[in-house]
Amino acid sequence: MNSPATKARRLPLDYDLTLDCIHCGLCLNSCPTYRESGRESESPRGRIHLMRALGEGRLEADTDCVQALDSCLVCRNCETVCPAGVQFGALMESARNQLPAPGLVPGFLRWLGFRVVLPNRRVLALLAGGVRLAQILHLPRLMAPLLGSRGATLASLPVFPPASQRRSLPNISPSTNESLETVTMLEGCIQRQLYGAVNRATVQTLNALGADVLTPADHACCGALHAHNGDLEEARRLAQETIQAFETVDGEHTLPIVVNSAGCGAHMAEYPRLFADDPDWLARANAFSQRVTDFSKFVAQPDRARRLQAQFKAGPARKLAWDDPCHLCHGQGVSAEPRELLDLIPGVKRVELASSQSCCGSAGIHALLHPEESNALLDAKIEEFQASGAELLITANPGCQMHWQAGFQRANLKIQTQHLAETIADSLGRESPGGSPTSAPTKS
Ligand code: SF4
Ligand code: SF4
Incomplete structure (x- = not known):
């Protein structure tokens, strides 16, 4: 949790973007965190109101304010429905850039992850190898009870594959x-x-x-x-x-x-x-x-889709569901193309999930920072997935793929997740077919 600032100060966030909001409220029901909490401060309109007040120096970035901004998934569902074209993603990034520094331990972990691990291929590769070893030794599961809900999340992460x-x-x-x-x-x-x-x-x-x-x-x-x-x-x-x-x-x-x-x-x-x-x-x-x-x-462009379809091999009948990654449907406006491609694959029957464009809760590092809220969002989607009768979940973002896999594992469901490219490659005759990494560690 971020520590409160001691006095109100004008935050140089991208203030002009907050002025686009006309307070109509059309975004409220599209917002997963508002639907979950029912609090205006955890809605897009409420968060913009807070950001505007911060920008004008009328509000301190206190614990409640930071929590309201921190709990946003940056899923950008609100952008899709907003009639005024509010750029909520840009606004939230700029606001978070101006919030008070988190406490010592979260600040250190953030520095380690963002400044040391992710920007360095070799460090990330070393860490992946170390995590794989820990998973083989079942350390995350042994340590899970000590770490509360975060421990359960870590224990259900997919196993890193061999080098x-x-x-x-x-x-x-x-x-x-x-x-x-x-x-x-x-x-x-x-x-x-x-x-x-x-x-x-x-x-x-x-x-x-x-x-x-x-x-x-x-x-x-x-x-x-x-x-x-x-x-x-x-x-x-x-x-x-x-x-x-x-x-x-x-x-x-x-x-x-x-x-x-x-x-x-x-x-x-x-x-x-x-x-x-x-x-x-x-x-x-x-x-x-x-x-x-x-x-x-790129692949769904008509000439390419025709070339691809001509190469698909006959496959077994399969019922699958596509779950839109937020940054694909809301961030890039791409939702028809993955469906069109899946519908070309022989044997595939695609079922539509009513909540497919609502965030699964992964949201970058949100699942690690807010595991309970994040799992609650996914559990509702898993119920819908089960009711659909689908046997395979397809998505197109590593965070979402990881989160769905962990959710299936937590629910003791033997359901595979795949990236769209894997489903397509399987139908082309993938050399080493199969889905995402398993959740059960084995030595290799
Ligand atoms: S829909 Fe857009 S303009 Fe309306 S309240 Fe939400 S963010 Fe503001
Ligand atoms: S980005 Fe998502 S979680 Fe954040 S305010 Fe918009 S709809 Fe709600």
């Missing part, structure tokens, strides 16, 4: 069909370590479509988690590193940048707003962000 499956992609993955185009692709930080299989399935799909895939060497992290949690200084530095890495791999700066992680894609498409005061970087960020495209949007 052979955490290796980086080659810098060039040539097309497996007639070469028709070249694209670049983001490997991601957590995605590379926990869901390398998703990256390989993404490459296999792109290669089957005739795309040569270039991946920047040594790129670490796009900075999405940093921005969502208000560390805008490090977010800017990582955005610069990311832009540079993709400029290096593509000297012409023209190739599409395919992203299979919804949170990263939404953030990378909005890099320009990090550089509003820096004309040189703003120009580079604008050129970069225009090339960012989500995997599903």
Whole structure:
């Protein structure tokens, strides 16, 4: 919990954005935290009201205020329904950037995660190896009772795969069909370590479509988690590193940048707003962000979808459900394409979940910071999933995939989750098929 500020001070947040809100309240029922708590201060309108008061210096960033802003999932569901075009995601990132520093222990953990681990490929790889070893020795489960609800969350995290499956992609993955185009692709930080299989399935799909895939060497992290949690200084530095890495791999700066992680894609498409005061970087960020495209949007383009469909193999009848990652449907406005692609796969019967565009509770590091609230959101979705009769859950963001897997594990349900790219690659005949990492550690 953040400590309260001692006196009201004017916070230099992106104040003008708060003025877009016309207080109509149309966003209230779309907000998961408002639906859960019923408190205006935990609604989009209430939070904007708080941010405006902070910006005007009429309010102290006290514990209640910080809690109300901190509990936001930054799911951006409110943006989708807002008639006034309020940019809630940008507003929340700017507000969190100005909140008082968290206490000593949370501040240290945040520094360790955001400044030491995520921006450094080698440190992250070492940590992934260490966590895997701890999981094999069942340490998270043994320690869970000491850590309360956070312990249960840690114990139900998916098992990190062996080092052979955490290796980086080659810098060039040539097309497996007639070469028709070249694209670049983001490997991601957590995605590379926990869901390398998703990256390989993404490459296999792109290669089957005739795309040569270039991946920047040594790129670490796009900075999405940093921005969502208000560390805008490090977010800017990582955005610069990311832009540079993709400029290096593509000297012409023209190739599409395919992203299979919804949170990263939404953030990378909005890099320009990090550089509003820096004309040189703003120009580079604008050129970069225009090339960012989500995997599903890229593949669902009609010519590519036709080429893909022609290569699908017959498969067993399967009932599956697609759950929209918030940063795909609300952050990038992409919701039809994943459904169109799933509907092309032989044997697949897709069922629609009424709550598919409502946050699963993962929300970056929200599930770690607020496990009870986060699990409550997911449990309601799991009930709906079970009632649908689906046997496989498909999504497209590592945090959501992890959270759903952990939820199924907690509920003792043997249901697999997959990234959309894995479902597609399975239908192309994946060399090492299967879903996401298991939750039951085995030595290898
Ligand atoms: S819908 Fe938009 S304008 Fe209306 S209260 Fe919510 S944020 Fe404000
Ligand atoms: S981003 Fe999500 S949790 Fe936050 S106010 Fe908007 S709808 Fe509510």
